Amino acid sequence: MKDNKTNRRVFLANLAASAALPAFWSGNAFAQATQPAKFEETDPMAIALGYKEDTTKVDKVKYPNHKPEQKCNNCALYQGKAGDPSGPCAAVGGKLVTESGWCSVWAQKPEPAKG
Ligand code: SF4
Numbered sequence: 540m541k542d543n544k545t546n547r548r549v550f551l552a553n554l555a556a557s558a559a560l561p562a563f564w565s566g567n568a569f570a571q572a573t574q575p576a577k578f579e580e581t582d583p584m585a586i587a588l589g590y591k592e593d594t595t596k597v598d599k600v601k602y603p604n605h606k607p608e609q610k611c612n613n614c615a616l617y618q619g620k621a622g623d624p625s626g627p628c629a630a631v632g633g634k635l636v637t638e639s640g641w642c643s644v645w646a647q648k649p650e651p652a653k654g
Pocket of ligand 1: 590612629645
């Protein structure tokens, strides 16, 4: 049978452990677990799509219709917020592409409705 001192020590140890949990979950470990993976140029799908993190580095011979003003941030499939350096792309399973990137799936984002 435990005495009152032991019970108080166990209670305080449990309290300290539970107080640390919110800091753990809101910290970097949790943020990294929920952050989509970066879409790397070396990914086989990226190679197949001609993806480059910098639209000015696109192979002009292989993609003669590419224009330097075509970027992920003005592509209909880009899901990042304006001003973010990168955002998820629907064409590559939600992985992060750079806002200044490009791939051969690029499609002009529709103009916002005026009114
Ligand atoms: Fe960028 Fe659009 Fe290609 Fe996605 S589909 S990588 S947003 S150009």
